[in-house]
Amino acid sequence: MSEAKPKKRFGVKRWIILGLFAVGIYAAFIGPSILKPVSPVVVLPAEPTGLRIGSFQITNTILATLLADLILILMAIGVYRFIKSGQLVPSGFYNTFEAIFEFMWNSVEGTAGKWAKRIFPIPATIFLLVLVANMVKLVPGFESIGQIEQSPSGEGYAPVKLLQLGGLEVLTVDKGQPVTLITATGETASGNIKATTGEAEALCTICEVVPFLRGSATDLNFPLALALITVVMTQVYGVMALGPGYFSKFLPVKQLVSGGIFGLINFVVGILEIILEIAKILSFSFRLFGNIFAGVILLSILGALLPVVIPPGLYIFEVFFGAIQAYVFFLLATVFISGATAGHHGDEQH
Amino acid sequence: MNDPVAFVTALKLLGAGMAMMGAIGAGVGVGLAASGGVQAMGRNPDAAGIIQTNMILGMAFAEAVAIYALVVALIIIFVA
Numbered sequence: 001m002s003e004a005k006p007k008k009r010f011g012v013k014r015w016i017i018l019g020l021f022a023v024g025i026y027a028a029f030i031g032p033s034i035l036k037p038v039s040p041v042v043v044l045p046a047e048p049t050g051l052r053i054g055s056f057q058i059t060n061t062i063l064a065t066l067l068a069d070l071i072l073i074l075m076a077i078g079v080y081r082f083i084k085s086g087q088l089v090p091s092g093f094y095n096t097f098e099a100i101f102e103f104m105w106n107s108v109e110g111t112a113g114k115w116a117k118r119i120f121p122i123p124a125t126i127f128l129l130v131l132v133a134n135m136v137k138l139v140p141g142f143e144s145i146g147q148i149e150q151s152p153s154g155e156g157y158a159p160v161k162l163l164q165l166g167g168l169e170v171l172t173v174d175k176g177q178p179v180t181l182i183t184a185t186g187e188t189a190s191g192n193i194k195a196t197t198g199e200a201e202a203l204c205t206i207c208e209v210v211p212f213l214r215g216s217a218t219d220l221n222f223p224l225a226l227a228l229i230t231v232v233m234t235q236v237y238g239v240m241a242l243g244p245g246y247f248s249k250f251l252p253v254k255q256l257v258s259g260g261i262f263g264l265i266n267f268v269v270g271i272l273e274i275i276l277e278i279a280k281i282l283s284f285s286f287r288l289f290g291n292i293f294a295g296v297i298l299l300s301i302l303g304a305l306l307p308v309v310i311p312p313g314l315y316i317f318e319v320f321f322g323a324i325q326a327y328v329f330f331l332l333a334t335v336f337i338s339g340a341t342a343g344h345h346g347d348e349q350h
Numbered sequence: 351m352n353d354p355v356a357f358v359t360a361l362k363l364l365g366a367g368m369a370m371m372g373a374i375g376a377g378v379g380v381g382l383a384a385s386g387g388v389q390a391m392g393r394n395p396d397a398a399g400i401i402q403t404n405m406i407l408g409m410a411f412a413e414a415v416a417i418y419a420l421v422v423a424l425i426i427i428f429v430a
Contacts, residue, residue, distance in 0.1 A: 044428050110403065283414045290417035293424065328410040335407060 021308065028307035037304045042297055046219040047210045050147070060211055061219035064142070068133040068216060075132075100128075107331065112338035115241065119337050122233050126226055127330035130217070134292065134322030137215030138315065143296070146211035217292035217325075220285060227284035230333045231277055238340035246340070250274050280336065284329065291325050366426045372419030379412030 027035040046059035075097065082094050090098050104124050109116040136142075216222045238246040248254065252270045255263040295318050303311045387405030391398045 042428055044424065107403065110400065283411075286421050287410065287414050287417050290420045290424075294420055297424075328406065331403065331407060332410060 024308050037307045041208050042300075044293075046214060046221075049210075049212055059219065060146070060214040061216050061222060064137060064213045065133060065216040065222060067213065068129065068136050071136060072128055072132055104330070108334050108338075111334050112341070115237075115338060115341045118240075119237060119334065119341070122230065122337065123330045123333040126230065126333055127326050130226070130288065130326040130329055131323060133216040133222070134326060135319070137213075137217075137292075137296075138318060138322070142213045142215060143211045143300070144209070145213075146209045148207045149210050150207065215292060215296060217288050218296055220289045223285040223288035224281070226288075226329065227281045230284060230336065231281050234277075234280075234336050234340045237337050241341035284332065288325055288329060291321060295321055362426055366423040369419050369423040369426060372422075373416040376412050376414075376416030376419075379415070380409050383408040383412060 028037060046061040048057040049060050049063060051058040051063075079094060079097055082090070101124075104127060105116070105120065108120050108123060112119045235246070238249075248270075250270050250273050252263070252266045256267045257263070259266065299311065299314055299318060302314060383405055387401055387408075390401045394401075
């Protein structure tokens, strides 16, 4: 489609992009200080949003995960209705979905063989969830819109009132008015606060923005949960494929009794296998968490230092990395699970 | 040394930077994996799919070391 005709549309898009560049330069260097990017505050644990179910605090990463879930469910409903409609040739969005599914299916079948059909749901679910969560976190508004709160570190900017939406006061933090000499604060330049009259006098003086939404994988709990599911399901599939004999990988008691000195070595190796399973959980979760969290820090810090040219390139880089990390998680889950179903033929031939 | 807080902060940043030296090995490992993978694909383009899968797998394991170093550095700076 792009080769055939639309020369004119390309021209329009080029002017839009150049216009956005000009707006970016104006906001970052020339315009009023309220538009300038503030340097980010980096918080490792997820912040509570104030919502709660019973005594359970809902953090901003949980909200982002729920958003990703919602998108996935809508996609699934859309695809289901498309299949129900009986059309055989997909188009547009469904074509993309079919391509993703074919890609996943080919990968799983390539590694797992005849077990592919039973293994497929676990890695595919993980792939889709991580992919959607990583993509959704790049939408502007994530990590920038939130509640203004008093900065606990004592460094920050003064709040400035932007506009009034009914009972909702919309505020922003202003780079032009650093309250202390050391400048470090709220992610970007806007924040909502639910201003009831009672809270108005309790408004902060040194502020930072606690965002409503933060990327799911920037909370260690999200990758850790996926890693736990993967490793537990690895054992489940191992038992499904090999029966209780699967656990002889970890505790080769039979060889210890009959095998002499090599049986003893195998027994120690079995204990090492248990440690390996725990190391899988660690490497799974820290890989995803580290990549995504480092990406967030990179984007926000470089966005504050060099606001104009570099961040778009890094954004593309982040899109690429989100997809690659989802693929790596998916691939490793597939390989581990299919490895568990394949058993250990090497030992049986001894 | 007159300002102990600044001294500790400086040492923290230094430690975080030194923790990231672990990325050297990971970089070498990822580079070796990519080099080997591309050479294998050049010799046997028919097997490109399998080679690519295993190459990315190896890269992910090598890269994990750098990620551990990064996590240690982040913890030193932001948590400890």
